[in-house]
Amino acid sequence: MTAHARLLLLASFLLPTTVFAQAIPDDVKVQAEALRDAALQDSVAYDIVESLTMEVGPRSAGSAGDAAAVRWAIDKLNALGFKNVHADEVLVPHWDRGTLDIRITAPYPQFLVATSLGGSPGTPEEGIEAELVRVESLAELRALSREQLAGRIAFVDHVMERKKSGAGYAVSTRIRSCGHVVAAERGALATVIRSAGTSTHRVAHTGSMLRNNVPATIPGIALANADADILAYAMRSGEAVKLRLHSSARYLKQEMSANVVAEVPGNGDLANEVVILGAHLDSWDLGTGAIDDGTGVAIVIAAAKMIMESGESPRRTIRVVLFANEEFGLSGANKYAEQHASSIDQHVVGLEADFGPGAVWKLSSQVAEDALDIVAELHTLLEPMGIEQGDNKASGGADLGPLRKAGMPVLGLSADGTEYFDYHHTADDTLDKVDRDDLNQNVAAYVTAAYVAANIERNFGRLQPSNNVNTCAAEFD
Amino acid sequence: MTAHARLLLLASFLLPTTVFAQAIPDDVKVQAEALRDAALQDSVAYDIVESLTMEVGPRSAGSAGDAAAVRWAIDKLNALGFKNVHADEVLVPHWDRGTLDIRITAPYPQFLVATSLGGSPGTPEEGIEAELVRVESLAELRALSREQLAGRIAFVDHVMERKKSGAGYAVSTRIRSCGHVVAAERGALATVIRSAGTSTHRVAHTGSMLRNNVPATIPGIALANADADILAYAMRSGEAVKLRLHSSARYLKQEMSANVVAEVPGNGDLANEVVILGAHLDSWDLGTGAIDDGTGVAIVIAAAKMIMESGESPRRTIRVVLFANEEFGLSGANKYAEQHASSIDQHVVGLEADFGPGAVWKLSSQVAEDALDIVAELHTLLEPMGIEQGDNKASGGADLGPLRKAGMPVLGLSADGTEYFDYHHTADDTLDKVDRDDLNQNVAAYVTAAYVAANIERNFGRLQPSNNVNTCAAEFD
Numbered sequence: 001m002t003a004h005a006r007l008l009l010l011a012s013f014l015l016p017t018t019v020f021a022q023a024i025p026d027d028v029k030v031q032a033e034a035l036r037d038a039a040l041q042d043s044v045a046y047d048i049v050e051s052l053t054m055e056v057g058p059r060s061a062g063s064a065g066d067a068a069a070v071r072w073a074i075d076k077l078n079a080l081g082f083k084n085v086h087a088d089e090v091l092v093p094h095w096d097r098g099t100l101d102i103r104i105t106a107p108y109p110q111f112l113v114a115t116s117l118g119g120s121p122g123t124p125e126e127g128i129e130a131e132l133v134r135v136e137s138l139a140e141l142r143a144l145s146r147e148q149l150a151g152r153i154a155f156v157d158h159v160m161e162r163k164k165s166g167a168g169y170a171v172s173t174r175i176r177s178c179g180h181v182v183a184a185e186r187g188a189l190a191t192v193i194r195s196a197g198t199s200t201h202r203v204a205h206t207g208s209m210l211r212n213n214v215p216a217t218i219p220g221i222a223l224a225n226a227d228a229d230i231l232a233y234a235m236r237s238g239e240a241v242k243l244r245l246h247s248s249a250r251y252l253k254q255e256m257s258a259n260v261v262a263e264v265p266g267n268g269d270l271a272n273e274v275v276i277l278g279a280h281l282d283s284w285d286l287g288t289g290a291i292d293d294g295t296g297v298a299i300v301i302a303a304a305k306m307i308m309e310s311g312e313s314p315r316r317t318i319r320v321v322l323f324a325n326e327e328f329g330l331s332g333a334n335k336y337a338e339q340h341a342s343s344i345d346q347h348v349v350g351l352e353a354d355f356g357p358g359a360v361w362k363l364s365s366q367v368a369e370d371a372l373d374i375v376a377e378l379h380t381l382l383e384p385m386g387i388e389q390g391d392n393k394a395s396g397g398a399d400l401g402p403l404r405k406a407g408m409p410v411l412g413l414s415a416d417g418t419e420y421f422d423y424h425h426t427a428d429d430t431l432d433k434v435d436r437d438d439l440n441q442n443v444a445a446y447v448t449a450a451y452v453a454a455n456i457e458r459n460f461g462r463l464q465p466s467n468n469v470n471t472c473a474a475e476f477d
Numbered sequence: 478m479t480a481h482a483r484l485l486l487l488a489s490f491l492l493p494t495t496v497f498a499q500a501i502p503d504d505v506k507v508q509a510e511a512l513r514d515a516a517l518q519d520s521v522a523y524d525i526v527e528s529l530t531m532e533v534g535p536r537s538a539g540s541a542g543d544a545a546a547v548r549w550a551i552d553k554l555n556a557l558g559f560k561n562v563h564a565d566e567v568l569v570p571h572w573d574r575g576t577l578d579i580r581i582t583a584p585y586p587q588f589l590v591a592t593s594l595g596g597s598p599g600t601p602e603e604g605i606e607a608e609l610v611r612v613e614s615l616a617e618l619r620a621l622s623r624e625q626l627a628g629r630i631a632f633v634d635h636v637m638e639r640k641k642s643g644a645g646y647a648v649s650t651r652i653r654s655c656g657h658v659v660a661a662e663r664g665a666l667a668t669v670i671r672s673a674g675t676s677t678h679r680v681a682h683t684g685s686m687l688r689n690n691v692p693a694t695i696p697g698i699a700l701a702n703a704d705a706d707i708l709a710y711a712m713r714s715g716e717a718v719k720l721r722l723h724s725s726a727r728y729l730k731q732e733m734s735a736n737v738v739a740e741v742p743g744n745g746d747l748a749n750e751v752v753i754l755g756a757h758l759d760s761w762d763l764g765t766g767a768i769d770d771g772t773g774v775a776i777v778i779a780a781a782k783m784i785m786e787s788g789e790s791p792r793r794t795i796r797v798v799l800f801a802n803e804e805f806g807l808s809g810a811n812k813y814a815e816q817h818a819s820s821i822d823q824h825v826v827g828l829e830a831d832f833g834p835g836a837v838w839k840l841s842s843q844v845a846e847d848a849l850d851i852v853a854e855l856h857t858l859l860e861p862m863g864i865e866q867g868d869n870k871a872s873g874g875a876d877l878g879p880l881r882k883a884g885m886p887v888l889g890l891s892a893d894g895t896e897y898f899d900y901h902h903t904a905d906d907t908l909d910k911v912d913r914d915d916l917n918q919n920v921a922a923y924v925t926a927a928y929v930a931a932n933i934e935r936n937f938g939r940l941q942p943s944n945n946v947n948t949c950a951a952e953f954d
Binding site: 050054058108109110199201203225229234288428430431433 | 527531532533534535541545585586587588590677678679680702703706707710711764765903904905907908909910
């Protein structure tokens with residue numbers, strides 16, 4: 001314990017804590033602010049996302065691009081000077097999108113732009129041709145009888161809401177991962193959904209059909225928004241609308257991928273404690289994975305690199321984890337949590353970057369109540385960048401979920417998601433959607449938070465372990 | 478001649494014309510303004526473009542959609558109450574896009590989003606794999622020797638400029654229609670160009686490779702802008718960049734299509750004179766042909782319909798011509814001009830709508846010098862809608878080109894093209910890109926101009942016939 005920390009500890013007993021206690025010592029604040037300001041001016045983040053997206057590109061779990069991404073990450077992290085760079089092998093599913101042909105055959109012909117959803121089985125060789133039943137919500141779908149749906153195709157035509165928080169996505173993903181379950185229970189042959197995205201361009205939005213890794217039994221297809229409009233217009237004619245579809249989507253054999261890990265080792269008494277900076281290395285196959293999650297990869301690497309090069313080792317170890325297969329089952333996140341179950345208490349806090357390159361606008365957290373003063377002081381360092389103070393209900397991100405459920409506190413730096421779902425999970429997820437200044441602002445926020453977390457005497461406490469499972473049952477709608 | 482017109486004619490001899498003569502009588506002005514204001518409030522245009530794009534959709538020359546569009550137009554024009562509705566048969570080429578697979582194979586693999594250009598031959602069955610040579614202009618391409626290009630693929634990486642006038646498109650289309658000619662002369666195996674469009678989305682921009690209907694001898698492919706970026710980045714590595722491509726594009730046998738014609742018959746002494754309102758019925762196959770040229774079809778039909786329903790027949794006949802195959806060789810425009818060669822002098826003026834639904838911002842013309850006072854007076858009726866007065870060098874549009882070259886004057890109503898090339902000739906050309914208010918403003922401008930042209934005593938004179946041919950020779954660059 002430093003003299004400074006001892007003084008603070010003493011102060012916290014002698015004085016009303018809410019008024020006088022200082023959670024973050026001045027020297028840590030000064031250095032955090034210096035890192036923050038340097039990141040705002042420039043960071044290596046853009047070069048990293050450019051290299052990953054241009055030289056590797058699409059990297060869905062189990063694909064050749066996934067393997068290339070692991071090699072790229074090892075090489076890049078070594079070249080940047082990180083320590084303990086290694087790949088922890090993770091077995092991943094390998095689903096192949098194949099080809100898709102989908103068209104209206106009645107009342108008039110029209111082809112549609114669409115994509116198979118992740119995990120969709122293909123159609124029989126001869127395809128499927130059937131009448132369409134349109135609903136606008138999962139509740140409306142549940143209200144249909146077997147008689148109404150059997151032998152037909154369900155069209156769930158929900159328009160995703162555009163929000164800074166991205167909150168509209170939760171409704172849409174629930175339709176994506178549960179709509180086919182509800183439809184299949186009622187004998188439907190396939191489900192077609194309006195893309196779980198806000199793009200007005202002719203690029204369909206993919207994403208996983210899985211919930212709790214239960215395989216889909218009927219094909220699931222997402223239409224570009226303009227194509228959902230075409231189908232909705234045809235339904236308004238009052239005549240029977242028929243679709244014909246053929247998909248060659250299928251599962252191939254599982255492949256070995258890896259979580260790629262690199263460290264900025266801590267120095268001294270707290271060196272065995274770890275601050276996790278997480279992002280995911282995989283991407284969907286349609287784009288080049290720039291905003292999902294090339295920018296996350298770039299942000300956490302750039303933030304850790306700045307701390308590494310700041311002249312002094314952090315007190316705690318900063319561990320960058322580039323998770324395998326976030327998109328299609330969280331393989332890497334689950335594997336990491338299993339592997340580190342016995343050392344979970346050494347994971348003092350985690351930050352994940354997986355919401356694109358929009359400027360960070362909110363700091364939230366899920367930490368022990370008695371550590372909220374640290375978050376509040378951290379917020380004062382972020383506030384000059386226009387970052388609000390959020391609540392203590394942060395999820396921390398999908399890849400940190402298993403660690404959080406095991407008790408690890410998380411900090412959440414919310415990127416502005418207003419435009420995120422215009423590009424996310426579509427062919428449009430490419431480098432040109434990344435704004436350098438916003439990306440640097442993200443690095444500034446992450447480096448500030450990570451530096452503070454790695455260097456203060458106190459920590460964020462522990463969370464109550466939980467094991468909530470959210471199924472496709474109506475009660476979770 | 479009306480009493481009013483006789484008075485004007487007298488006045489034009491007695492007084493300095495520029496000061497006192499009135500080209501458009503007050504009663505015509507009053508009625509034109511009433512039509513203009515009614516169109517601004519509402520018109521049938523949106524319903525027309527919605528019906529065409531949703532119920533017919535893609536309609537490239539010779540396709541089943543093309544035939545469906547001709548039936549749609551006949552039915553729609555009859556239903557709206559037009560007279561002399563008929564289809565004038567036109568033989569059109571039928572080029573089929575087939576499939577395209579294009580990917581970088583060295584220095585690292587990456588698939589690319591691209592599309593074959595109209596008229597491209599396919600590749601051999603085994604595809605083409607060759608090293609890439611990148612240039613940024615036609616001049617740079619011409620400067621390459623056979624030694625530098627033979628056996629390679631030419632990549633013309635010109636970034637189209639965004640302009641209200643759409644002027645950047647001329648440079649890009651010249652590269653599209655002449656780049657392959659220059660490259661083939663030097664032994665190149667194929668040409669790849671950056672899309673002749675401004676979209677930042679992953680939709681490639683198609684368009685014709687033909688100039689003066691000379692068939693292309695090597696494949697021509699357009700990359701989406703993001704994909705041209707990927708290729709340009711790979712070239713900067715300094716290593717040899719190789720592309721592999723396979724295309725099944727091909728010509729099928731010619732098909733019969735049609736110019737669809739409908740009239741608002743004139744009444745009285747000038748009824749055998751014709752004011753042409755033109756647009757094209759075909760579209761490229763990637764989108765649903767909303768802005769190119771569904772909106773043009775809608776604008777001219779809606780404008781003519783308003784005049785038809787205004788209570789009194791126009792003095793001249795208003796003829797709506799929906800031309801066949803504008804996109805791939807102007808088949809309908811050439812056929813119409815041939816068919817009407819003997820009556821060309823009865824075509825007093827033409828207006829074409831083929832630049833999307835952006836608000837009209839400029840009135841230009843190509844009329845006899847002594848008719849410029851009519852254009853100036855017409856402008857006073859359009860000015861309240863924010864429309865500027867342009868020059869007397871209007872092209873009048875591609876489909877009116879053959880008539881203009883034969884001496885028919887044209888008026889040009891320029892739509893704001895700032896965003897036009899974000900959607901044009903791509904899969905993104907869909908109904909949701911059409912703004913109702915801007916579309917109505919277009920109808921207002923067209924109905925004003927058409928009403929005036931059909932009802933004034935004077936006409937726009939004649940143009941000097943011309944037969945300029947712009948080839949791929951360097952002198953025309």
